[in-house]
Amino acid sequence: MKGFEHIQQELEEMKQEGTFRELIPLESAQGSRVTIKGKDVIQLSSNNYLGLTSHPRMKDAAEKAIETYGVGTGSVRTIAGTLKMHEDFEEKLAKFKHTEAALVFQSGFTTNQGVLSSMLTNQDVVISDELNHASIIDGIRLTKAGRKIYKHVDVDSLEEKLKESAEYRTKLVVTDGVFSMDGDIAPLPEIVEVAEKYGALVMVDDAHASGVLGENGRGTVNHFGLDGRVHIQVGTLSKAVGVLGGYVATTQVLKDYLIHKGRPFLFSTSHPPAVTAACDAAVTVLLEEPELIDKLWENTEFFKEGLEKLGFDTGISKTPITPVMIGDDALTHKFSDELFNEGVFAQGIVFPTVPKGKARIRTIVTAEHSKEELQEALDAFQRAAKTLNIL
Numbered sequence: 001m002k003g004f005e006h007i008q009q010e011l012e013e014m015k016q017e018g019t020f021r022e023l024i025p026l027e028s029a030q031g032s033r034v035t036i037k038g039k040d041v042i043q044l045s046s047n048n049y050l051g052l053t054s055h056p057r058m059k060d061a062a063e064k065a066i067e068t069y070g071v072g073t074g075s076v077r078t079i080a081g082t083l084k085m086h087e088d089f090e091e092k093l094a095k096f097k098h099t100e101a102a103l104v105f106q107s108g109f110t111t112n113q114g115v116l117s118s119m120l121t122n123q124d125v126v127i128s129d130e131l132n133h134a135s136i137i138d139g140i141r142l143t144k145a146g147r148k149i150y151k152h153v154d155v156d157s158l159e160e161k162l163k164e165s166a167e168y169r170t171k172l173v174v175t176d177g178v179f180s181m182d183g184d185i186a187p188l189p190e191i192v193e194v195a196e197k198y199g200a201l202v203m204v205d206d207a208h209a210s211g212v213l214g215e216n217g218r219g220t221v222n223h224f225g226l227d228g229r230v231h232i233q234v235g236t237l238s239k240a241v242g243v244l245g246g247y248v249a250t251t252q253v254l255k256d257y258l259i260h261k262g263r264p265f266l267f268s269t270s271h272p273p274a275v276t277a278a279c280d281a282a283v284t285v286l287l288e289e290p291e292l293i294d295k296l297w298e299n300t301e302f303f304k305e306g307l308e309k310l311g312f313d314t315g316i317s318k319t320p321i322t323p324v325m326i327g328d329d330a331l332t333h334k335f336s337d338e339l340f341n342e343g344v345f346a347q348g349i350v351f352p353t354v355p356k357g358k359a360r361i362r363t364i365v366t367a368e369h370s371k372e373e374l375q376e377a378l379d380a381f382q383r384a385a386k387t388l389n390i391l
């Protein structure tokens with residue numbers, strides 16, 4: 001159609017480069033095994049860390065909420081769309097996170113965007129790790145604050161940026177708790193120390209640590225014993241929690257401010273009752289079924305060790321995100337296709353998501369996988385690698 005020519009051309013270029021991706025629909029519920037293109041395969045690409053997407057207690061809570069409150073809320077939170085259950089859940093989250101207050105947004109993405117875009121002005125500065133998530137980058141793009149980027153997990157580089165920032169009123173250091181492509185953990189104790197030295201606030205995006213790290217999955221701040229020293233913790237309800245949404249766990253002052261100024265919070269309809277009820281039940285599951293987190297870590301160790309024994313390079317990961325480094329973009333896609341033929345769904349991650357030459361298959365095991373399934377997946381990796389002469 002006329003007017004779309006430049007977009008069409010860009011898509012053609014992507015096809016030629018091999019970066020154009022089709023969406024791959026699941027024909028079953030999310031789980032350790034899924035059906036794709038009519039084939040039963042082991043799922044190694046979801047963020048469903050604890051297998052909560054089909055947890056019976058959460059499904060039950062969601063069903064009851066629909067029965068009682070219907071399927072939607074009909075308004076944004078600030079007009080007529082705040083249900084009592086939204087507020088009860090936020091109170092429960094704050095207690096769980098050991099913070100004064102918590103505020104739920106529609107997604108983790110909009111949480112980062114909403115917090116960063118609203119709380120800083122041109123008198124302030126934000127200092128961000130170079131590998132932070134896209135939602136942090138976009139949030140920063142929306143502020144009028146000064147912007148500085150420090151080298152990935154490099155506290156000396158962060159200190160340099162803090163030194164250069166003396167003239168700003170509020171200095172905000174922002175980092176992912178767990179980095180989504182390599183699975184490495186931010187050196188939070190050192191980050192907090194240097195931030196305290198320069199009077200800076202610290203914000204952590206714990207999307208991949210919520211439900212994974214810390215006591216009962218409270219995240220990286222709790223994992224490192226830093227409760228009370230990190231000012232803003234962002235978490236997601238869409239990954240280990242298994243549902244949808246994001247939240248910020250912070251002070252009552254910032255919560256009150258975000259209710260008035262956080263644009264994605266203000267201008268987008270609130271979560272349906274089923275979503276909030278399921279998320280609420282998920283926090284109960286985290287508190288009452290910690291064996292799920294133990295199983296996630298046991299499975300992670302088993303699978304990582306298995307891959308390394310086979311001779312794969314699993315990078316620098318310290319978490320259930322286990323990259324299998326391949327290098328070349330096209331070969332990575334071929335390997336992913338071959339794994340699918342062998343009964344495993346494990347997506348390739350290539351440029352521009354990761355730098356050229358660092359293409360990888362990104363795997364995430366969950367608490368739901370059995371040892372037999374993980375062994376089956378390891379055997380598939382071995383066969384696929386042999387077919388493509390990778391090892």
Ligand code: PMP
Binds near residue numbers: 107109236237239
């Ligand atoms: N932060 C990080 C580090 C993430 O990986 C993601 C999800 N890709 C998000 C934020 C966004 O979370 P959500 O999916 O809940 O929008």
